[in-house]
Amino acid sequence: MKIDKNTINKIARLSRIKLDDKESEDYINDLNSILDWVEQLNEVNTEDVEPLSNISSSILPKREDVSKDTNSSEEILENAPDKLEGFFAVPKVVE
Amino acid sequence: MSKSSLKQTLKNLETKKISIRELNQDYLKRIKEKENLNVFIHFSEENVLKQIDNLEKDNSAKKLKGIPIAIKDLFCTKSMPTTAASKILENFNPTYESFVTQKLLDEGSIFVGKTNLDEFAMGSATNTSFFGNTINPLSKENEPLAPGGSSGGSAAAVAADLCLGATGTDTGGSIRQPASFCGVVGIKPTYGLCSRWGIAAFASSLDQAGIFSHNVEDASILLQSIAGFDQRDSTSAKVDIPNYFENLDDDLNGKTVGIPKEYSIDGTPMEISEIWDNAIKVLEKKGVKIKNISLPHSKYALPTYYIIAPAEASSNLARYDGVKYGFRSDEIDSLDEMYENTRAQGFGREVKRRILIGTYVLSAGYYDAYYLKAQKVRKLIADDFNKAFKECDFIVTPTAPSAAFPLNEKQNDPIKMYLNDVFTVPASLAGLPGISIPFGEDKNNLPLGIQILGKHFDEQQVFNAAVSLERSYE
Numbered sequence: 001m002k003i004d005k006n007t008i009n010k011i012a013r014l015s016r017i018k019l020d021d022k023e024s025e026d027y028i029n030d031l032n033s034i035l036d037w038v039e040q041l042n043e044v045n046t047e048d049v050e051p052l053s054n055i056s057s058s059i060l061p062k063r064e065d066v067s068k069d070t071n072s073s074e075e076i077l078e079n080a081p082d083k084l085e086g087f088f089a090v091p092k093v094v095e
Numbered sequence: 096m097s098k099s100s101l102k103q104t105l106k107n108l109e110t111k112k113i114s115i116r117e118l119n120q121d122y123l124k125r126i127k128e129k130e131n132l133n134v135f136i137h138f139s140e141e142n143v144l145k146q147i148d149n150l151e152k153d154n155s156a157k158k159l160k161g162i163p164i165a166i167k168d169l170f171c172t173k174s175m176p177t178t179a180a181s182k183i184l185e186n187f188n189p190t191y192e193s194f195v196t197q198k199l200l201d202e203g204s205i206f207v208g209k210t211n212l213d214e215f216a217m218g219s220a221t222n223t224s225f226f227g228n229t230i231n232p233l234s235k236e237n238e239p240l241a242p243g244g245s246s247g248g249s250a251a252a253v254a255a256d257l258c259l260g261a262t263g264t265d266t267g268g269s270i271r272q273p274a275s276f277c278g279v280v281g282i283k284p285t286y287g288l289c290s291r292w293g294i295a296a297f298a299s300s301l302d303q304a305g306i307f308s309h310n311v312e313d314a315s316i317l318l319q320s321i322a323g324f325d326q327r328d329s330t331s332a333k334v335d336i337p338n339y340f341e342n343l344d345d346d347l348n349g350k351t352v353g354i355p356k357e358y359s360i361d362g363t364p365m366e367i368s369e370i371w372d373n374a375i376k377v378l379e380k381k382g383v384k385i386k387n388i389s390l391p392h393s394k395y396a397l398p399t400y401y402i403i404a405p406a407e408a409s410s411n412l413a414r415y416d417g418v419k420y421g422f423r424s425d426e427i428d429s430l431d432e433m434y435e436n437t438r439a440q441g442f443g444r445e446v447k448r449r450i451l452i453g454t455y456v457l458s459a460g461y462y463d464a465y466y467l468k469a470q471k472v473r474k475l476i477a478d479d480f481n482k483a484f485k486e487c488d489f490i491v492t493p494t495a496p497s498a499a500f501p502l503n504e505k506q507n508d509p510i511k512m513y514l515n516d517v518f519t520v521p522a523s524l525a526g527l528p529g530i531s532i533p534f535g536e537d538k539n540n541l542p543l544g545i546q547i548l549g550k551h552f553d554e555q556q557v558f559n560a561a562v563s564l565e566r567s568y569e
Binding site: 003007008010011012014015016017018019023027030031033034035037038040041042043044046049050051052053054055056060061063071075076078079080081082088090091093 | 186187188190191286287300324326329330332333392394395398399401402409416417418419420421422423427428429430431432433434435436438439442447448450451452454455458465467468469470471472473474475477509510524525526
């Protein structure tokens, strides 16, 4: 078993997702079966193989480095759940 | 149900056989009749009527003027909310328009609504949506079938004739598989052909926009409209976009088709092998050379995909934190509590599962064993195709390992669900263009799709092979 209670808690914390006990149990099972299944990749010899991260076969074009007005702060804040005087607002982080 | 094609409708509009208003009222009527299918997350008749009013005042000639199009609810639209089928974006109203939808608006199309999908495009049955299942329009009464996914709403919208075309996105098969399940045409172009700017990101090294339509000709018209370079998507390719429709040529004489032996998988239903054989026979009659090819790493495509896609998703979905937009939990005693509760309550089960697995495979100590390993296998899969395409012009395979299955059938076992993508994922990993066209039925008269894959940016060859097969089937 690769994923135990401690591991799932750690991953959940890294992901900033709160899990209850029932969910933790379910995800421990799910993740272990998925990780067992992907184990088959170890059959493949990948010595000296370059990892492929981007499939773009064309050369990525560059653009002129000029500034542009794309968004106003009002637009950016329009969907914020909470805002205050032109800023995003969040719960207090320092006492 | 006789469905008019986009091509014919454009002619009817031009010759004034029908007005834009009459045309769209016909579609509005059907949309209201078919509400039970739950195709749309957002539909507003008033909004459609407003678009008709505006177009009637517009005297300029436009390529798709008045054409009703449905938009997958993963594309940001200014005129309608955009949810990605997630509670976390339930109340999101974009202040900008995606590249693809802007192109369609510029050409005068009318957006009839935003279609349902699997939450953040993660699924193969449109059953992970926060807004409920979409029902496959081909279902018999009391036996609801899944439309496939993730773009199930768009595929269903075309199949039920609620629009003349629809947008979709395809990361591992999310256009081709639902097209196969719903008996419509669906094309995922080459990675980089259409800008993803304004599309909610899932797995950025794989995501690509595409089209659903009633037939191949219509798909060729619509794909041309949404393709093109955009500097706001750094993977957008600077390539010339041919006039796919004008260049359509169903004469395949002298071409070579590749048939990959690895796509004969144990347990594939007989009918699927039969339609595949049938397609090969039809091509042979047309003077196409049949070449048996090998894509030896095909069987590793799914596990590779289910490392890479969740890894990228875990990173892309970090932005949904309850600060900038969308849902925020009420339980917010501290900043961390706010993040953790917002994401716990805002994301559904499948999305959380993928974020967790993605976070694990990227975490310290496991990155090399999983993510890096998967990227190396991905290279081998892409190389397989490069080699194969030295010997053939296009590749033909089945689209999906089954016809549409009953709603909710495969929900509990994630790996069983992932197997739906077995024929579509390899080409996604290699960034290749692929189309699914209906090419037969199973014993319950449900449609089965054939997939045609082409070389990078050779959509024209894909369309030519597809139109040729389609015309011989009809």
